[in-house]
Amino acid sequence: MPTKPWSRGPWTVGASRTTELYRERGFDQTTTAEIAARAGVNERTFFRHFPDKREVLFDGQAAVRAALVEAVAESPDGLRPFEILLCAFRKAGRILEENRPFSEPRLEVIAVTPALRERELAKAASLTEALTQALRQRDVDDRLAGLAAQTGWAVFHQAVQAWIDDPSHSLDAHLSRTFEDLRTLSAAVPSTKACPGS
Structure with a gap:
């Protein structure tokens, strides 16, 4: 059949x-x-x-969104916001890895089409808001939840692109590396008191 x-x-x-x-x-x-x-x-x-015809390329967003929100809700107690998000992105990443034959050309088409890039940004904003709400449900402070969700999504997006560019490593490996990069950057953030004029 x-x-x-x-x-x-x-x-x-x-x-x-x-x-x-x-x-x-x-x-x-x-x-x-x-x-x-x-x-x-x-x-x-x-x-x-x-x-x-645009929505053909975004049909998977609902599944990814549901997986992320569920993973945030089910993450173990005691984790910090970025640790919760890493757990969630790993779950969503498995969906992308299982469907690489669709994921890779989809990203290629979006990258060269302005109308699709605009739609991608709108979808990303909606997904980031869903993550923010999910973190708030975990009692993460409102301000921190929004910052964590936006930063985490940027890290996830970079990891996915790295995985497309370098398929010799799993998406999970790229996620681990990008979150380590985020940790390095966060440790290097200077105090505002160190800035001239502050």
Whole structure:
């Protein structure tokens, strides 16, 4: 029995074929009719799954968001905010690693398409807010929760890009390295009293 396009979440036959099409023709030049034809469905079926052609590349956001929020909630007691986030990003990272054939070309298409980069920023902002709320539920101070979520997401994003560039190491290994880099940078932050004019 053939696999139904988009029947099992974001990384299915339909999404992968759409990404191939974007790489071949360019996102702006690709029509929803072409996407539907490549996936073996009609346009009506396509629009039952997605409001527009951009959302094919962001269909996995809900799964990643749910995994992150759940991991923050389930992290062991006594961890500091960045330790909680590292646990959460490792869980989300497994989703990306399991679906590398979709993850890698997806990032390539987004990187060269301004409209998609804008959508990516909006999605990232929404996800960061979800992480902030999840940290607050763990009794992290409001101000610190927001700072930790934004900083942590930047670290995660850098780790993912490093993993795409260097697949010889796992995403988990890249995450560990980038969080160590963050630790190094944090230790080197000077006191505000040391700044001239302070």
